[in-house]
Amino acid sequence: VVVRKAGFSGTKNERMFELMDGFLKNDPVSLQKDILHHVEYTVARSRFSFDDFEAYQALSHSVRDRLIERWHDTQQHFKKKDPKRLYFLSLEFLMGRSLSNSVINLGIKDQCAEALSQLGFEYEVLAEQEGDAALGNGGLARLSACQMDSLATLDFPAWGYGLRYQYGLFRQIIIDGFQHEQPDYWLNFGNPWEIERVHVSYPVKFYGTVKEEIVNGKTSKVWIPGETVEAVAYDNPIPGYGTRNTINLRLWAAKPSEGHDIESYNTGDYINNIVNRQKAEIISNVLYPDDRSYQGKELRLKQQYFFVSASLQDIIRRFKDVHGNFDEFPNKVALQLNDTHPSISVVELMRILLDEEHLGWKKAWNIVRQVFTFTTHTVLPQALEKVPVDLFESVLPRHLEIIYDINFAFMEELKKKIGQDYVRMSRMSIVEEGAVKNIRVANLSVVCSHTVNGVSRAHSELLKTRVFTDFYELWPAKFQYKTNGVTQRRWIVVSNPSLCALISKWLGTDSWIRNVDYLTRLKEHASNPDLQHEWRMVKKINKMRLAEYIETMSGVKVSLDAMFDVQVKRIHEYKRQLLNILGVIHRYDCIKNMEESDRRKVVPRVCIIGGKAPPGYEIAKKIIKLCHAVAETINNDEDVGDLLKLVFIPDYNVSVAELVIPGSDLSQHISTAGHEASGTGSMKFLMNGCLLLATPDGSTNEIIEEIGAENMFIFGAKINEVPALREQESTVKSPIQFARVVRMVKDGYFGYKDYFKSLCDSIENGKDFYLLGSDFTSYLEAQEAADVAYVDKEKWSKMSILCTAGSGRFSSDRTIEDYAEKTWGIQPCKLPS
Amino acid sequence: VVVRKAGFSGTKNERMFELMDGFLKNDPVSLQKDILHHVEYTVARSRFSFDDFEAYQALSHSVRDRLIERWHDTQQHFKKKDPKRLYFLSLEFLMGRSLSNSVINLGIKDQCAEALSQLGFEYEVLAEQEGDAALGNGGLARLSACQMDSLATLDFPAWGYGLRYQYGLFRQIIIDGFQHEQPDYWLNFGNPWEIERVHVSYPVKFYGTVKEEIVNGKTSKVWIPGETVEAVAYDNPIPGYGTRNTINLRLWAAKPSEGHDIESYNTGDYINNIVNRQKAEIISNVLYPDDRSYQGKELRLKQQYFFVSASLQDIIRRFKDVHGNFDEFPNKVALQLNDTHPSISVVELMRILLDEEHLGWKKAWNIVRQVFTFTTHTVLPQALEKVPVDLFESVLPRHLEIIYDINFAFMEELKKKIGQDYVRMSRMSIVEEGAVKNIRVANLSVVCSHTVNGVSRAHSELLKTRVFTDFYELWPAKFQYKTNGVTQRRWIVVSNPSLCALISKWLGTDSWIRNVDYLTRLKEHASNPDLQHEWRMVKKINKMRLAEYIETMSGVKVSLDAMFDVQVKRIHEYKRQLLNILGVIHRYDCIKNMEESDRRKVVPRVCIIGGKAPPGYEIAKKIIKLCHAVAETINNDEDVGDLLKLVFIPDYNVSVAELVIPGSDLSQHISTAGHEASGTGSMKFLMNGCLLLATPDGSTNEIIEEIGAENMFIFGAKINEVPALREQESTVKSPIQFARVVRMVKDGYFGYKDYFKSLCDSIENGKDFYLLGSDFTSYLEAQEAADVAYVDKEKWSKMSILCTAGSGRFSSDRTIEDYAEKTWGIQPCKLPS
Ligand SMILES: Cc1ncc(COP(=O)(O)O)c(C=O)c1O
Numbered sequence A, B: 001v002v003v004r005k006a007g008f009s010g011t012k013n014e015r016m017f018e019l020m021d022g023f024l025k026n027d028p029v030s031l032q033k034d035i036l037h038h039v040e041y042t043v044a045r046s047r048f049s050f051d052d053f054e055a056y057q058a059l060s061h062s063v064r065d066r067l068i069e070r071w072h073d074t075q076q077h078f079k080k081k082d083p084k085r086l087y088f089l090s091l092e093f094l095m096g097r098s099l100s101n102s103v104i105n106l107g108i109k110d111q112c113a114e115a116l117s118q119l120g121f122e123y124e125v126l127a128e129q130e131g132d133a134a135l136g137n138g139g140l141a142r143l144s145a146c147q148m149d150s151l152a153t154l155d156f157p158a159w160g161y162g163l164r165y166q167y168g169l170f171r172q173i174i175i176d177g178f179q180h181e182q183p184d185y186w187l188n189f190g191n192p193w194e195i196e197r198v199h200v201s202y203p204v205k206f207y208g209t210v211k212e213e214i215v216n217g218k219t220s221k222v223w224i225p226g227e228t229v230e231a232v233a234y235d236n237p238i239p240g241y242g243t244r245n246t247i248n249l250r251l252w253a254a255k256p257s258e259g260h261d262i263e264s265y266n267t268g269d270y271i272n273n274i275v276n277r278q279k280a281e282i283i284s285n286v287l288y289p290d291d292r293s294y295q296g297k298e299l300r301l302k303q304q305y306f307f308v309s310a311s312l313q314d315i316i317r318r319f320k321d322v323h324g325n326f327d328e329f330p331n332k333v334a335l336q337l338n339d340t341h342p343s344i345s346v347v348e349l350m351r352i353l354l355d356e357e358h359l360g361w362k363k364a365w366n367i368v369r370q371v372f373t374f375t376t377h378t379v380l381p382q383a384l385e386k387v388p389v390d391l392f393e394s395v396l397p398r399h400l401e402i403i404y405d406i407n408f409a410f411m412e413e414l415k416k417k418i419g420q421d422y423v424r425m426s427r428m429s430i431v432e433e434g435a436v437k438n439i440r441v442a443n444l445s446v447v448c449s450h451t452v453n454g455v456s457r458a459h460s461e462l463l464k465t466r467v468f469t470d471f472y473e474l475w476p477a478k479f480q481y482k483t484n485g486v487t488q489r490r491w492i493v494v495s496n497p498s499l500c501a502l503i504s505k506w507l508g509t510d511s512w513i514r515n516v517d518y519l520t521r522l523k524e525h526a527s528n529p530d531l532q533h534e535w536r537m538v539k540k541i542n543k544m545r546l547a548e549y550i551e552t553m554s555g556v557k558v559s560l561d562a563m564f565d566v567q568v569k570r571i572h573e574y575k576r577q578l579l580n581i582l583g584v585i586h587r588y589d590c591i592k593n594m595e596e597s598d599r600r601k602v603v604p605r606v607c608i609i610g611g612k613a614p615p616g617y618e619i620a621k622k623i624i625k626l627c628h629a630v631a632e633t634i635n636n637d638e639d640v641g642d643l644l645k646l647v648f649i650p651d652y653n654v655s656v657a658e659l660v661i662p663g664s665d666l667s668q669h670i671s672t673a674g675h676e677a678s679g680t681g682s683m684k685f686l687m688n689g690c691l692l693l694a695t696p697d698g699s700t701n702e703i704i705e706e707i708g709a710e711n712m713f714i715f716g717a718k719i720n721e722v723p724a725l726r727e728q729e730s731t732v733k734s735p736i737q738f739a740r741v742v743r744m745v746k747d748g749y750f751g752y753k754d755y756f757k758s759l760c761d762s763i764e765n766g767k768d769f770y771l772l773g774s775d776f777t778s779y780l781e782a783q784e785a786a787d788v789a790y791v792d793k794e795k796w797s798k799m800s801i802l803c804t805a806g807s808g809r810f811s812s813d814r815t816i817e818d819y820a821e822k823t824w825g826i827q828p829c830k831l832p833s
């Protein structure tokens, strides 16, 4: 461990004070000077000659300087107060861009814009230069990012820990309608938003063997590693809004370790040795693109342990800086496991307390049991993460021993409670027996955490009845839920400045940005024609932006009078983008078969679909191709014209979301009920006054509760109806319209007949697992209801305002306050201003 | 190619001028402010709390800011003037540390020291925090560095081009007397001395096939690569001394290439694809540690082509920015090949002119012939670089074709001149026929360059008579030589500040720092007792520093009264460190066998040896072990005490040289005559007033000419005597003292009997290729002469002063002026001040 200590005596402090005149100033002239200074000395461009990208870099460095000031003061303050800290462990953080978020949270956006404009640059143009930090796949990862923003804003003493992938989530490019994946070289042009901490680095061990040793008369286990890799810290400041508090997201990068295996270096084959050693860096190379299918992958397990080990070393070092023993540990440390990915940390903490701190099993276990909390995002027991025992034994031999010990103790405890019910015990065991022995990582997490959270009320029910039934019966009090939320700072203030201004104007305050309860007051004005008018103007502006983007990306011109109907999220069978496309085909078919006079009554639509398919998920990739094939036909059909357009937006990511969401009228969240644990995309649309067309799944049920089913378009089977429907599926005939549109695809109406065959097979009678057929009729009805509502401008506007007004409950501020109180037991620790 | 253009209109310039008040100021208070600013915002440490390393980083960034100003102005000026530019291509640059060199060349060392001292830091301590940039093996690489310093100081419009190795030359660590190699993680703690140019990057191609294409009715060859790797530029500013001119050393790093092989990315196995692609970076990973033994290594060939291709793309882009066609190319571009490593550039330029610029063979060849100059560092024909044709064909298929074409034309030309002398033709051919067909890279370089340089007069003779005899006979005018030199800025001013001050005091000027001719004036004072006294004081100070270092590194206490006798350079049989060690054993043996009274007459010695052995060079590694074994015996022998110590200094590099050289009294350069092309270590010792004990090899002959044999200790066979001595070697018996000391090693007097056997075998009668036995007697005599001289303090001091006084001829300033005039045809292009 190398964490440098200050080598600096207090006596010289006066000289320092004299030389430094406090904080950096935020007036436009000071900002200009800083920007130009960074152009010349940081970006190292010639004076008087720099382009938009270089101006973006210089501006970002100026903002970074200000973040660093607050970051330091916050860490200093936490250090002084020593509150209970929350450590948020997550393998994925989908941060998106940082510039706009930072200047807004720092409260210097207008000053920056003014400074730039005098230099001949436009703030908006520079902001567009930034690439996304896409260190995550989707919902789970963006949730972590939103929660970090809320933790900072609400002044909680929190740290995020994760992995600094060299390549983030792949970039999706579309060639001939097919998805291709390109590596995401997000670091290639520098990243001003991170601070490299070359001296904060820890060795992380892998492989090897376990020995016994006698320490003070007691036998103790010693792990002799076969490989050691260094973890180096990169700190990403997360500024709160309306507070000076700025917390830290610390991401670890893997580097070859110095001097840990000297022996291997006297072989003469120096070049090969060094090239092999270089491979250490591969651990933090690349984000796994699918969050369900990496079971049994060694690299994935190494990633998990790598980031967990470095984080725990860092956390324990920080604790020991202040505390002489571990008695206070549970009162000072809360460890949050975001899904099972960081679950190995419960074992790692046991290992440290046992083998390195020599606390003994009882004491160690008592500590572990009090510090971990676990949030699961899974809805199906069969989707829970497992790791083959063989793999574990090879990569983390000592951890496997400890898991066996934990499981033994748990089984003994269980026997006392439930008697000799071996069937139940084998279901609950952390070790799964069978042809391939597995470690059930989820069971491990449940056993070792004091609280297990679901991510919506509906999800919580599924946990009790489907995913963790046995555990719920054993420990009902352990199970809680916190409905997910999203941050209004990014999803309204940053991404929809016009709406932001409008809301503040009508509420007479911008307090809602920190205190989202204020939003409900919009309800009072929902029917006010002036607000409605302005509301529509704002939507129009955002639709224009989106229409421009669509034209640039796909060449399709869309009409602003059309309803923008959007489904953007990862492509997955259960999310049923296919249902959407089949609906579009149906609409197209109807239009084609209409009289000219009837066509005039059709509500024009722009159907927008976007999302990445996991690279190895063939069906998902076929859905993307189908979307393009259908779009090709529809968009070039003169019969249809502006009545219907279908557009695929490539490379959906956070910054694309920021553009798309404010510009949509209607958004679809149409997963087969019981498959979406929560869904957070819907909340972002809700905040932006987009109406939802949705199934009663995940958090949608709570949205219905909040804004009323009359203000949404709800359709389809309910969670508890699904099992029965699946039973009947092979006997009940799917509706005629459904069969018709499927037939069109199957018959090659959109080309690629052979290629689409397996896609059509996957929804055929008897195999339609996700119930597209069974929900099709009600889906079309809901779509029709949306058409009807859209024609009535006043009604639509009112519904839209009520969406935003009712979205406060879905702010991550509320989620985080819940967690803080009911799960983590932490208090705010605000920097004095 | 992405080189960003300024997107910035002139109209806003006034606003810029208003905001920027000219150059950064260099008074101590301004420097303090800058340092503190960098502590807080660049190093991102908490205010009032930073250690020496962080202070070093902050200071370096403050210095870097000032370098950047000058760098820009210089490049701007060159651009405006468009002079003929020199491009110095070298696979190795041994720059060492940058901080001290930079502050001295910028003329701000005292101000920095004062600024730091008020903040509670010591300049010297901070300077010690810097690690070496060790991107080279030894002489050849340090030569490049010295020449860059001279090019900058003499205001020449020059650029250096090289490779930015992730790991520099291995670190040597000694365990139990054995050398172990550790990777040199020089970039792990950041490198403030480089400027990353993310937008200056070029694709470099490898493998693949060659196609024919018809362009404008002519067939043209097109190379379809199998792999593409991106080269990204890192600029290292090289400031001149006493001038604002600051030139650029541009080093290339390999990165995976974006979007060059989209096709391979639709396979579903995304993770493996990305991990494989990552391997691109390996090209610039690691410096090959031995500069003679990598023949046939694919990675080495890829390194060479990688840096050459990127450099030529950059050079041609710069040329084309200003010129519409290639007519002026030879008048604007001089391309210097530092050894054969960059020789593929002659073929690459042909390829570009032929296949990309479509100039036609005649025109292209005419240009190529006029721009390249080649300096060789080789003394033996068998040591010249070769590349197997098979390897070439696979990695660079198009280049192989062009080489065949060049060779065909050359053979035709030759036939016209020398007739059908096929034996000679086969010797001179670029393609070597045989069981394994090879490309003779050196022949290629000679054929395509307009000038071939040796690195000393003696070397030049060897080129004519031994290495390139046939070529010399064909083109005598092509062959020149420029005796190597070293820069007095680094080797006196930076590394020996006391001597620097003393020289300036006695010369009444510091002009010698820019104009080394002034140094000769020291001769006038060589006998002045006051100067001699002060001279000895300076040496004492430097010996104290060195003695301290030795004690810290090896625990051996050495007496300052002893003569410090130093041999530091790479370990190699021809450099004969073994001769030195055998000499030490002999001295030890004599002392052991002396009467107590005689011992009092012995001149006490501290024998210091340092240097790295190539990792695969067994004999060299045994020499290191022998040195340690002998030292173990001698240093612990109470009979001997301070009369004799033997010390091995580990990890010899530039910064160690800066410490060792000023602290030595005597230095050894004892290669077997005819094996050292020049040697530059000797020149550094000479400048620092260390007497030389040397063989008449390489540049030593010219040193003798300059300061007189009476002021040196010259011994051993001459170059032209060596062949005859080798002939006789098996018949003439080696001297008795030699046999005796070898026997001691052989018999296990120093342990490790078996291990040292092969070492002893290598110098046995009949196998003593490097003639240790034959030179041993005269070596001992020279050593004795040194002892005698050392006792006479006045005489020694005078000799020492004359060494420094005579070292001017061995300044790289002189070398560079020679090259500029006689080889490159370039003129200074000085920034107006
Ligand atoms: C880039 C990105 N991907 C995925 C998601 C998750 O969307 P959903 O919850 O609708 O699946 C979000 C949330 O907005 C997002 O921004």
Ligand SMILES: Cc1ncc(COP(=O)(O)O)c(C=O)c1O
Pocket: B137, B138, B139, B142, B568, B569, B570, B652, B653, B654, B657, B678, B679, B680, B681, B682, B684
């Ligand atoms: C680090 C280093 N290695 C090698 C050399 C070359 O030394 P020589 O010319 O004595 O072989 C030098 C020159 O001073 C050097 O500084």
